[in-house]
Amino acid sequence: MEIAEKLYIGDVVEMRKAHPCGGKEWTIDRVGADIGLVCNTCGRRVLLTRRKFARGAKRFITRGPDAEG
């Protein structure tokens, strides 16, 4: 994913690497210098730098309500 990709709270993304719980889908709950993600499978929350997020994110599954289009 591009580092400049616009991110919105509520976006659901698939990450390249599965979480230890086996889940690959995460919901974005914070957008700033760091990106907050909640694992959709186990509910664990992590913070990633934008760079790490861009490297680890594979694709959007659904976009949050604030995303245009």
Ligand SMILES: [Zn+2]
């Ligand atoms: Zn998990």
